[in-house]
Amino acid sequence: MTEAVSRPTLEAVAARAGVSRATVSRVVNGGDGVREPLVERVRRAVEELGYVPNQAARSLVTRRHDAVAVVIAEPETRVFADPFFALQLRGISKELTAHDSQLVLLLTEGPEDYARVGRYLAGGHVDGALAFSLHLDDPLPGLIRGAGVPTVFGGRPGWGDGPRGDGPTVYVDSDNRGGARDAVRHLVGLGRTRVAHITGPLDQTSAVDRLDGFRDVMVDADPRLIVEGDFTPAGGERAMRVLLDRCPEVDAVFAANDLSAAGALRVLRERGRRVPEDVAVVGFDDMLPVAEGADPPLTTVRQDIEEMGRLMARLLLRGLDRRGRDEDADPGTGKGLGGAPSSVVLPTTLIRRASA
Amino acid sequence: MTEAVSRPTLEAVAARAGVSRATVSRVVNGGDGVREPLVERVRRAVEELGYVPNQAARSLVTRRHDAVAVVIAEPETRVFADPFFALQLRGISKELTAHDSQLVLLLTEGPEDYARVGRYLAGGHVDGALAFSLHLDDPLPGLIRGAGVPTVFGGRPGWGDGPRGDGPTVYVDSDNRGGARDAVRHLVGLGRTRVAHITGPLDQTSAVDRLDGFRDVMVDADPRLIVEGDFTPAGGERAMRVLLDRCPEVDAVFAANDLSAAGALRVLRERGRRVPEDVAVVGFDDMLPVAEGADPPLTTVRQDIEEMGRLMARLLLRGLDRRGRDEDADPGTGKGLGGAPSSVVLPTTLIRRASA
């Protein structure tokens, strides 16, 4: 491992350039209102000394951190088994990077970690937070709101809009319901009449919304055709077995995600049903390795996960900007004008492959 | 989004407890050398006011940040397609959390991002860095070392030990070569004589090491039995086809990871070969959803990825501690005694399932 080195300070740069600290500071922060020759001199001094501003000192006075926390509550190992999370992170990272903000990752293993997260968020280390609200009854969202940090959620949270007086909950989500409708309509359009649904865990809004979409189209669906899964391949297998036992004449399945569709596919093969001839299958997510790798390749509803991440970050940063400006104009409330960011629901697309 | 609130300071706590700032500071930082009744008074004041130390102010004077950067260079989307990365992160996160250190995630999309990472690292925002050295010719590792930040690498880097004068490169890796040997010996023990190898991308040390392990056992391996893959299912399919065409009598395959083994399995099924009767298959990683979900379930070499992450963090933090103490004892060099952390290679285990 390498040595620590003592870094040059503003003072040092000022001395070298023969100007005051204030001038160096101005140049470093954009250089407005400093005459060209001086700017040049300072730039050179910065260069020669390899000066990098001390972020701690800067934050101390500006109260900005140029950092955003990303909170991922993952009691189960599940999210780690699919790339959802990585893609989302990537989108977030790209957007933050573009705005010179850092990404502080807060992973939780369970409720025992929540206090730590709360403390960190409340501690004013970051300008804002991005959080994935996974379960309906998760205490985390409340905790985050309690910390008083501007936050954007990934996925529609399970509670209604802002019970607090501090503005509505902002979130980014896919059009789960609409996507589900498209999937089921596609199946119906194929002439299928006994269309089943393998749901996700119904304590997550995404799963509930997809089920609602299914019901929108299959208004009088036989309740035996709806089986609860859990977004895992094993859950998909289990559900498919139940379905086949209960209702052998099923001719189509809409699975709430690709992973459970893959499980269903496996059981169908095992039971000698041909896909899509005997049973057509549609998934949700368009998780490439899973959907394309399935046998047969999966027809599925694509959501642009990376874009969701990017959007979450963008919304948060925009809100921070707005807040900063508002405080100048209206120190009383910090609330504003018309530009407050609001939630966004991204469209989905049906991707046709061989399975339906 | 919520409001910013002005947080109580040390000063406020001191006033409330009727002591000096210094005393509060002592209590907050462990409370050594403060008499019990005062400790109690201060604790209560902290509690009542909901005081949380301002990390920026603290860093400014201590020059510690209690934060570690995790650098993931991911030009291709690949790593995002398997859970490797998430597991590693989880291990890292656990260990850092236990030491009250924060995780700053630095994702790069390509060489154009390297400068930014270098700047950040050199900027002294973090106490150390953890980096994944993915490719042999990656400029990133050099850049990181150049930044003068204590670093631990994940996976053996592609260059020899520390060309620099600042101590050896510290890394954590799995015993790729030994694990590969076990896999191949297992196949040979099954009586297989035409054992093939689907490699990973040979610009990564993990892939090279596994190939070396294969060769250790199959000393006179027919070169036609070695085909380069790329750690993806598609690469595995491609390689398997080549193998079957070149050498139809192949009776065993050691794939360099589970994902490519899964691809191979698919091609074998497609070509009507039974697994394991006609062709036995062994993977590497024991990526659960892939290995257990494969048809048939995959015999594979397990590496404990989460533990690797944990260990990387532990090594780094230990090094930081040591450095801290050495500097007191020996301000000249910052180098030390005997306790310098050195690299660790973790053992692997063969997991037997149905495929071999």
Next chain:
DNA sequence: CTGAAAGCGCTAACAA
């Protein structure tokens, strides 16, 4: 054992 005082490196009024 406790308090007073001196900064850490930077920005942001305010003066010049």
Next chain:
DNA sequence: TTGTTAGCGCTTTCAG
């Protein structure tokens, strides 16, 4: 336009 001057909130000698 530039420089001077106060701090931001905290830790850490150094006295008491």
